Amino acid sequence: MLSSEIGTRVAGSPQEDAAATYASDQFLAWGYDVEVQDFQAQGADLQRHATLTVEGPEGVEFIVAALFGSRSGEARGRLLDAGTGQPDDVPADASNAIVLIQRDDVPFLDMANRALEAGAAGVLIVNKEPGRFPGVLEPAVDIVAAGISQADGAVLRELLAKGDIEVTLDVRESVTAHNVFARPASGTCRTLSGGHYDTVPWSPGAYDNASGSAIVLELARAAASAGLSDHCFVLWGGEEGGLQGSRFLISELTDNEIELLEAVFNYDAAAGPGEPQLIGATSLAGQAKALADELGLPAGITVLPENASSDHTAFLDAGIAALMLTAPDAGTLHTPDDTFENLVETSLQPIADLGFALLQEIGSP
Ligand SMILES: [Zn+2]
Numbered sequence: 001m002l003s004s005e006i007g008t009r010v011a012g013s014p015q016e017d018a019a020a021t022y023a024s025d026q027f028l029a030w031g032y033d034v035e036v037q038d039f040q041a042q043g044a045d046l047q048r049h050a051t052l053t054v055e056g057p058e059g060v061e062f063i064v065a066a067l068f069g070s071r072s073g074e075a076r077g078r079l080l081d082a083g084t085g086q087p088d089d090v091p092a093d094a095s096n097a098i099v100l101i102q103r104d105d106v107p108f109l110d111m112a113n114r115a116l117e118a119g120a121a122g123v124l125i126v127n128k129e130p131g132r133f134p135g136v137l138e139p140a141v142d143i144v145a146a147g148i149s150q151a152d153g154a155v156l157r158e159l160l161a162k163g164d165i166e167v168t169l170d171v172r173e174s175v176t177a178h179n180v181f182a183r184p185a186s187g188t189c190r191t192l193s194g195g196h197y198d199t200v201p202w203s204p205g206a207y208d209n210a211s212g213s214a215i216v217l218e219l220a221r222a223a224a225s226a227g228l229s230d231h232c233f234v235l236w237g238g239e240e241g242g243l244q245g246s247r248f249l250i251s252e253l254t255d256n257e258i259e260l261l262e263a264v265f266n267y268d269a270a271a272g273p274g275e276p277q278l279i280g281a282t283s284l285a286g287q288a289k290a291l292a293d294e295l296g297l298p299a300g301i302t303v304l305p306e307n308a309s310s311d312h313t314a315f316l317d318a319g320i321a322a323l324m325l326t327a328p329d330a331g332t333l334h335t336p337d338d339t340f341e342n343l344v345e346t347s348l349q350p351i352a353d354l355g356f357a358l359l360q361e362i363g364s365p
Helices: 002-006 015-031 109-118 150-162 208-225 244-252 255-259 280-294 311-315 345-361
Strands: 033-042 049-054 060-064 073-081 098-102 122-126 144-148 164-169 174-183 191-196 231-236 263-265 277-280 322-326
Touching: 002 208, 015 033, 015 144, 015 174, 015 208, 033 049, 033 244, 049 144, 049 150, 073 122, 073 150, 073 255, 073 322, 098 109, 098 150, 109 144, 122 164, 144 164, 150 191, 174 191, 174 244, 191 208, 191 244, 191 345, 208 263, 208 277, 208 345, 231 244, 231 322, 244 311, 244 345, 263 345, 277 280, 277 311, 280 322, 280 345, 311 345, 322 345
Parallel strands: 073 098, 098 122, 122 144, 191 231, 191 263, 263 322
Antiparallel strands: 033 174, 049 060, 049 164, 060 144, 073 164, 174 231, 277 322
């Protein structure tokens, strides 16, 4: 559902809204009280929601991926083809235009600077392979800059072949994102199981993290039907922009609620081909590993790579015992290939089974 029907779910996008509504409806159907927490997500340059709109009767909107180092804001003008962005390709006077450049062998920084020098308001780079891509302007350039998929770029070129078109390239500075927080009838959270449902702009996010979101929903359903009380569930938004949803949720908890919370379980990237891995608070990891052994479920204990983070980190930072349950991927993380079709779901069931066993053992009478 999340990766195939809704697709890429960047914080603040209509797709993220659709995913939040879907999750909220599910929780409500199982008898939970649902709170949708809105928060401002910002400052994470790689994750800004961005769109390209073709104005006029042919009006159509594409999701694009803002370049890191792009200016935020709305650039509107005619779309000008600037080849592959070689010095001769960019028209000398592109004032207030949006220049369309085919990604080939010119560095993004040169493309953006040439467009800026020619007076352009924006630069739109067409990918040279399927899907969208992450791109970096280092140092930042004072122009609105984004990448568009190969397929969408082809549609734009077809429109352009028929005559002049006016477009708006909009890179949002700050967006409203959402957490979908489900509490049982008792209102008490002795445990909190969560996963983020947002994605990076260039990926449908099946493995990262429709897989973890699906486990959280399934645990909520199973806990309700087994009559386990005092367990809460959440789908976090804004993770890819720096754990913004989990940090916001923590800021909304009262001291008493934090006191009652025995454990937080974070399901992120949970359907890889590798052995399920437990990452986080040592005591929780040990307890989960012992439980897995007892149940004959595969599980190892490890630590996150240096440059990686996930929502459990926000809880650990706040002094709350938290554990991440994950499974090493097949190399699709944060790529256009992270699709439902490419999911290797070997670890999905054992992680969900372990998750349910943890709810029976921790925080249940
Ligand atoms: Zn993730």
